[in-house]
Amino acid sequence: MANVFEFEASIPLSDKKHDVLTVGELLIDMMTTEYDDSDTCDTYQKLFGGSPSNIALNVKKLGITPLVASAVGDDGLGRFLVDQLQQAGIATDLIQCVDDSTSMVVVTKSVATPIPIFYRGADYQLAYTSGLEEAIINSKIVHFSCWPISRVPSRDTIESVIDTVRKHGGLIGFDPNYHPMIWQKGENGIDYVKSIFGKVDIVKPSEDDAERLLGKAEPERYLDYFLELGAKLVILTLGKDGALVSNGKETLAFNSLATQVVDTTGAGDAFWSGFYAALVKGYLLKEALSLGFAVSAYKLKYTGAIVDLPHLEFIKEKYGL
Amino acid sequence: MANVFEFEASIPLSDKKHDVLTVGELLIDMMTTEYDDSDTCDTYQKLFGGSPSNIALNVKKLGITPLVASAVGDDGLGRFLVDQLQQAGIATDLIQCVDDSTSMVVVTKSVATPIPIFYRGADYQLAYTSGLEEAIINSKIVHFSCWPISRVPSRDTIESVIDTVRKHGGLIGFDPNYHPMIWQKGENGIDYVKSIFGKVDIVKPSEDDAERLLGKAEPERYLDYFLELGAKLVILTLGKDGALVSNGKETLAFNSLATQVVDTTGAGDAFWSGFYAALVKGYLLKEALSLGFAVSAYKLKYTGAIVDLPHLEFIKEKYGL
Numbered sequence: 001m002a003n004v005f006e007f008e009a010s011i012p013l014s015d016k017k018h019d020v021l022t023v024g025e026l027l028i029d030m031m032t033t034e035y036d037d038s039d040t041c042d043t044y045q046k047l048f049g050g051s052p053s054n055i056a057l058n059v060k061k062l063g064i065t066p067l068v069a070s071a072v073g074d075d076g077l078g079r080f081l082v083d084q085l086q087q088a089g090i091a092t093d094l095i096q097c098v099d100d101s102t103s104m105v106v107v108t109k110s111v112a113t114p115i116p117i118f119y120r121g122a123d124y125q126l127a128y129t130s131g132l133e134e135a136i137i138n139s140k141i142v143h144f145s146c147w148p149i150s151r152v153p154s155r156d157t158i159e160s161v162i163d164t165v166r167k168h169g170g171l172i173g174f175d176p177n178y179h180p181m182i183w184q185k186g187e188n189g190i191d192y193v194k195s196i197f198g199k200v201d202i203v204k205p206s207e208d209d210a211e212r213l214l215g216k217a218e219p220e221r222y223l224d225y226f227l228e229l230g231a232k233l234v235i236l237t238l239g240k241d242g243a244l245v246s247n248g249k250e251t252l253a254f255n256s257l258a259t260q261v262v263d264t265t266g267a268g269d270a271f272w273s274g275f276y277a278a279l280v281k282g283y284l285l286k287e288a289l290s291l292g293f294a295v296s297a298y299k300l301k302y303t304g305a306i307v308d309l310p311h312l313e314f315i316k317e318k319y320g321l
Numbered sequence: 322m323a324n325v326f327e328f329e330a331s332i333p334l335s336d337k338k339h340d341v342l343t344v345g346e347l348l349i350d351m352m353t354t355e356y357d358d359s360d361t362c363d364t365y366q367k368l369f370g371g372s373p374s375n376i377a378l379n380v381k382k383l384g385i386t387p388l389v390a391s392a393v394g395d396d397g398l399g400r401f402l403v404d405q406l407q408q409a410g411i412a413t414d415l416i417q418c419v420d421d422s423t424s425m426v427v428v429t430k431s432v433a434t435p436i437p438i439f440y441r442g443a444d445y446q447l448a449y450t451s452g453l454e455e456a457i458i459n460s461k462i463v464h465f466s467c468w469p470i471s472r473v474p475s476r477d478t479i480e481s482v483i484d485t486v487r488k489h490g491g492l493i494g495f496d497p498n499y500h501p502m503i504w505q506k507g508e509n510g511i512d513y514v515k516s517i518f519g520k521v522d523i524v525k526p527s528e529d530d531a532e533r534l535l536g537k538a539e540p541e542r543y544l545d546y547f548l549e550l551g552a553k554l555v556i557l558t559l560g561k562d563g564a565l566v567s568n569g570k571e572t573l574a575f576n577s578l579a580t581q582v583v584d585t586t587g588a589g590d591a592f593w594s595g596f597y598a599a600l601v602k603g604y605l606l607k608e609a610l611s612l613g614f615a616v617s618a619y620k621l622k623y624t625g626a627i628v629d630l631p632h633l634e635f636i637k638e639k640y641g642l
Contacts (some may be wrong), residue, residue, distance in 0.1 A: 030351065030365065033364065039397040039398075039400050039401050039404075042366050042367050042368075043354065043364055043365065043366050043367075044351065044364065044365045044366070044367065045363050045364050045365070046363050046364075046365065047363075073438065075436065075438045076360040076427075076429055076436070076438065077360075077427065077438060079360050080360050083360075099506070101427075101438045101439055101440055102438065104425075104427075104440065106397075106398065106422075106425075108397055115396065115397070117394065117396045117397065117398060117422045117423065118422055119422055119425065119440040119442065121440065185420070
């Protein structure tokens, strides 16, 4: 990898079989069927969930090849998730079936910020296998979030994943979506998350993530701090105010491309998806960032984390990029 | 307590403030809204659950005074459960709010035997508190199942509960509903469950429970074995074939009183409820057992673990007891 990712160049990716390998949480979002701010809605819908798995579904629709490495339980919920991936035409060879319940997040649809209830089970039992190693060696981009590093043994798995990418070449994207509620009890997760920034290439903290990790500060200060921690490219998203992106040499501001905001769920995953798809398709870094924001804007018009995305080129044209 | 519980006598209970104290799982049953044998139903309903908590709701309706000691999370599901108890007029002072997600069981309505998916969280964080100790001292009957003893720290809590009952007098009912899926990994739960029989008074294994604990055998052999383990009264339920009950001196056979079986969920809890209510109301042991089976038969006519039970005397009359 280059020392600086130039905005006016494409990021060189090795010619490998798989475009994006996501490693981590594949889980059920159990969501109330109605908006509810007083715990009165009794009915729920089970939805495909887990941020990296959403990215895999998205990039497939955008026109590149994903692979998913995750762990589910030997139960009806795990079978549902695997089935959803297969229906989308995504290989499930790297889905491990482990001795724990399929992980779940119970979410209340809310106009205020909903407070999720986390049920960690199978997801963090993800093991480092020879199959996973082979997939890493053959993937252009490897992506993970804070979920697998929040607990052992999946944390050890991610450490091995990073080592293997570093040895065999490849780009690492990391979503520093730190939240104390997913972290194992009795550990300061913040220090561990910070230690990861120097081992990956691209990070995309939201302003909330940044505040949880670094305390309250100005966006520019966040950029500096994440760069100091070792990230090569920092994409700091600011909601309706767009994003600031720094490669350590210069900082670009991107305006939000959203024209209509119906539901923000999955907007960050949509960004990653468009951005990765564009990188794989060889767009300049600056263009790839714009395409990521365009895919995010497209997703914002629809309800749910997973929407029926068209090919990347369709969105590129639609947003005049 | 007497050495033998005579069928033709009532069990003498001290004059205490609370009739039945249930200690253990208070949780959400997340159940598919449709019958489903192929994981295709996507909608679920959240229901009040946890066997001891169901017993508490039931006995309140039957006309005696319950108290519930449980642990829930500081989340919407925990608030829902506490609210349900309060609506039923049951004191919730002994519900502990702990730093873990409210426990949940995901269940598929099925004509075959449904395979539940367990999410243990808050329930096994139940601590032994001075409030709990006071409640134990002031309760005629204390009831628990295999859930709290399946994991630490709630196992330690139950051991203290048993010690306190033994010191201050009181009857202990234990539901040996052993299942390897709820047990903590890497431990042979069977030996531990067996060790509990000698520390309690009344146990009600189903034939399935007995087989899981002792292997396949004739019902009479199960009775002997549970008595040898130290139980004073063994109520072995045999589904449609009724039950065998032994006090170590004699064994009585009870026919099922069911006239119509719509849903078996919660039938065992309904038995415990009717049985405890009758013991508290001073019926002879033999009558109390019959009343337990009558309440169970009444419940079997309706769907769900919790049904709108009438007063015990109404059921007594209805079943000609």
